[in-house]
Amino acid sequence: MSLFYKSTLLLTALLLLRASKFNPITLKSCYYSFPRLIVRVTQMKKGILLLFVLCCIQHTVFAQKDFRKGFVVTLSGDSVKGLVSYSEGLRAYQKCIFQESGNNNTREYMPSDILSYGFIDNRLFRMKTIDVNNVTQNAFLEVLVEGPLNLYRYGTFFYVEKDGKLQKLRNDKKETYQRADYLTMKKVILDSNEYIATLNMLMFDCVELRPRIQKIRLGEAQLTRLFERYNNCKGKTSKAYKDKKPWIKSYFGVSGGLNMSTLHVRTQNPELWPVSATYRKSLSPLIGISLEIAAPRVSERFSFHSNVYFLTSKYYHYSLINYDSYALRNSVTVDVNQIKIPLSLCYTFPHKKITPFIKIGASHTINLKHKSELFQETETGNIIVVNKGNAFWISSGQVGIWGGFGFLKSLNKKYDSFIEFRYEQTKGLLATYHNPDLRSGVTNIQIVLGIKMK
Amino acid sequence: MCKSISIISTILLLIVFISCDSYEFPHAPYPVAETNSVSDITASNATFKAHISNYDNTSIIDHGFVWGKNPEHSVSSGKVIDLGIFQTNKGNFNATIEKTFSKDTTYYVRSYIKTTSLTIYGNSILFKGIE
Numbered sequence: 001m002s003l004f005y006k007s008t009l010l011l012t013a014l015l016l017l018r019a020s021k022f023n024p025i026t027l028k029s030c031y032y033s034f035p036r037l038i039v040r041v042t043q044m045k046k047g048i049l050l051l052f053v054l055c056c057i058q059h060t061v062f063a064q065k066d067f068r069k070g071f072v073v074t075l076s077g078d079s080v081k082g083l084v085s086y087s088e089g090l091r092a093y094q095k096c097i098f099q100e101s102g103n104n105n106t107r108e109y110m111p112s113d114i115l116s117y118g119f120i121d122n123r124l125f126r127m128k129t130i131d132v133n134n135v136t137q138n139a140f141l142e143v144l145v146e147g148p149l150n151l152y153r154y155g156t157f158f159y160v161e162k163d164g165k166l167q168k169l170r171n172d173k174k175e176t177y178q179r180a181d182y183l184t185m186k187k188v189i190l191d192s193n194e195y196i197a198t199l200n201m202l203m204f205d206c207v208e209l210r211p212r213i214q215k216i217r218l219g220e221a222q223l224t225r226l227f228e229r230y231n232n233c234k235g236k237t238s239k240a241y242k243d244k245k246p247w248i249k250s251y252f253g254v255s256g257g258l259n260m261s262t263l264h265v266r267t268q269n270p271e272l273w274p275v276s277a278t279y280r281k282s283l284s285p286l287i288g289i290s291l292e293i294a295a296p297r298v299s300e301r302f303s304f305h306s307n308v309y310f311l312t313s314k315y316y317h318y319s320l321i322n323y324d325s326y327a328l329r330n331s332v333t334v335d336v337n338q339i340k341i342p343l344s345l346c347y348t349f350p351h352k353k354i355t356p357f358i359k360i361g362a363s364h365t366i367n368l369k370h371k372s373e374l375f376q377e378t379e380t381g382n383i384i385v386v387n388k389g390n391a392f393w394i395s396s397g398q399v400g401i402w403g404g405f406g407f408l409k410s411l412n413k414k415y416d417s418f419i420e421f422r423y424e425q426t427k428g429l430l431a432t433y434h435n436p437d438l439r440s441g442v443t444n445i446q447i448v449l450g451i452k453m454k
Numbered sequence: 455m456c457k458s459i460s461i462i463s464t465i466l467l468l469i470v471f472i473s474c475d476s477y478e479f480p481h482a483p484y485p486v487a488e489t490n491s492v493s494d495i496t497a498s499n500a501t502f503k504a505h506i507s508n509y510d511n512t513s514i515i516d517h518g519f520v521w522g523k524n525p526e527h528s529v530s531s532g533k534v535i536d537l538g539i540f541q542t543n544k545g546n547f548n549a550t551i552e553k554t555f556s557k558d559t560t561y562y563v564r565s566y567i568k569t570t571s572l573t574i575y576g577n578s579i580l581f582k583g584i585e
Contacts, residue, residue: 318479382573384575386575417462
């Protein structure tokens with residue numbers, strides 16, 4: 001077992017012991033049922049945050065770089081095979097970290113040290129001299145398409161090369177003023193669209209592409225397709241180095257887990273105090289399906305995620321309010337069946353045996369069948385009167401924000417399993433139109449387990 | 455693969471099991487009456503149903519229903535169906551009243567119970583006469 005797993009297990013055990021109020025001297029813990037223990041762990045937000053931060057630090061410290069099979073081409077034109085560190089950030093354009101086959105020594109190449117570097121069936125970078133912020137410098141440009149007309153990328157910038165001459169595809173923003181009405185002018189930002197003129201000039205000899213050039217956007221997918229078409233139009237071979245990666249790929253999955261939900265209801269109106277409280281935490285299973293949409297050719301790290309979950313939440317609150325001449329015993333029950341649709345942007349760390357990922361996004365919750373009941377006993381002297389009725393109106397839906405982290409583990413060539421921890425905050429459960437004096441919020445902590453396609 | 459799926463399924467089943475965390479409100483230090491429903495409403499009769507929760511098994515020396523056109527009728531102001539001592543001290547009870555109800559008039563009924571020291575009224579339920 002690696003140090004990483006051992007440390008994570010140790011930290012989790014420490015957290016659970018702390019949650020159960022374990023006394024290391026008496027070797028006894030306060031009694032908590034398992035569900036209540038889970039609730040108590042989730043109440044220790046600092047503990048969970050600490051666990052996550054420590055796990056991340058451990059992973060960063062102990063994890064190695066994402067080395068993949070590749071090569072470098074030296075200044076003398078020799079190709080050397082080995083492992084190359086894969087990066088999707090700006091680092092890929094500035095340096096190449098290389099490990100020669102059969103040799104554990106790692107070397108760092110700057111753009112002036114080698115001609116090019118690349119990955120097998122994946123990205124290729126070639127050293128070129130470009131202007132970055134008006135400074136001429138050598139950099140590794142990613143070769144997107146190679147043929148009579150070459151297309152390169154440097155961060156968000158694109159370059160085109162024809163007959164050895166490199167040109168930047170420019171789309172500078174220009175501030176200008178336009179007349180809003182007879183008296184005032186408004187500031188507008190216009191695109192220069194210079195790149196369209198550049199492409200028109202470079203591709204003038206392929207008439208069929210002209211209408212397409214007029215509408216093209218300065219993005220990797222559209223430009224790659226255009227350059228491939230141009231090179232084919234010229235009857236020459238065209239090579240797109242990432243063509244084994246799909247532009248768009250979707251993955252389905254199934255998941256289930258536990259939802260721990262807390263309802264907070266607040267009011268300034270004393271008549272509504274019986275329903276105003278932080279309700280008892282609701283524990284309920286959730287089950288659902290997930291959809292992940294990725295653009296591996298643009299980024300292997302970022303993807304878009306969506307889920308549909310079904311869950312039921314039950315909240316309870318009991319209060320005893322003593323007034324001068326009477327006492328109120330209030331029992332509030334809220335029962336909601338929900339469909340939750342979280343949408344998120346996911347960042348997946350470099351693939352390892354256990355791969356961490358983080359997510360952030362928004363969610364929409366549809367409240368299907370719902371009921372809220374206030375059972376109130378009023379005790380005045382030796383008379384007790386029971387009243388039963390609707391506690392408040394529940395809305396048809398809620399919106400919220402959420403974030404989470406988790407870990408992926410490969411099951412086989414087709415499927416991954418995952419575990420995910422989520423924290424969500426939604427804007428209320430109560431219909432504000434019918435309950436103008438009540439404010440509510442729901443906090444959810446979810447543990448989700450599942451299987452998804454690779 | 456099969457092993458991993460069975461592990462995930464077991465964990466999910468465990469999650470379902472631990473999430474069955476039922477809750478009961480604190481019990482009141484007296485028996486509580488709850489008026490459940492009014493059924494079998496005809497031109498000349500109606501059946502009232504109620505339930506008594508009694509965790510301390512306090513003796514119920516009297517129980518029944520009070521009804522009328524006012525939702526807050528008491529045993530002294532409303533029409534009373536007196537069913538006497540409730541032997542089991544908890545559970546369901548009902549009563550059928552034979553009376554001509556005015557058409558479209560709203561009536562209210564609520565259960566009541568008496569212990570040696572307290573009178574407890576259940577929640578009020580409304581119904582409408584159909585003749």
